[in-house]
Every structure is written in structure tokens, then in C-alpha cells.
Amino acid sequence: MKFVTVRDLRLKPRELWEKLKAEHEVVLTSNGRPVAILAGVDEDTFEDTVSALRRLRAMRALDRIHRHSIARGLDRVSQARIEAEIRAARAERRR
Helix, strand or coil: CEEEEHHHHHHCHHHHHHHHHHHCEEEEEECCEEEEEEECCCCCCHHHHHHHHHHHHHHHHHHHHHHHHHHCCHHHCCHHHHHHHHHHHHHHHHC
């Protein structure tokens, strides 16, 4: 995967588009750190690409939540305790 700086994006846009055509994906960097991924799409692949990116973000969020729950020991909560929490939350919402 090729890396392109924000400065190159601004000063050499044609070069960026050529790299994007050849590589299909380019990492945009600022101060040496990745800030974006540019991915080539066309009218036929645009919706599928956006949908795939959204699914990936959701999966990453779920992974973070899962790791956090394991770290807090919440992965060992019983089904009865979960149902009790749900009942309490619903009762609170009704008030």
C-alpha cells in the first residue's frame, strides 16, 4: 500500500490519482501518521464499498466493547443477572 502526505495531496494531485488507479488504495498521512485511506470506487462499487466500511466500523466497535467487558469481568455475568438489569432499566424508564 502506498503512502501519500497531505502536502502531496495538495501540491501533486495528479500523482495521487495515478497512484490510486494503480494501487486501488492509498494511505493519506499527516506529520508521518495515517489519517485516512483513499479507496478507488466507481458508480457500480460505491454503495457496496460504503456499506462494507460501515460494517467494519461497527465490528470494530463491538470488539472494543467486548474487550472492555472482559477487562471488567462482565463476561461472567449470569443470564438471571442480565434479565434483572433489563427489568430494572425498563422500570426506571416507565417512571
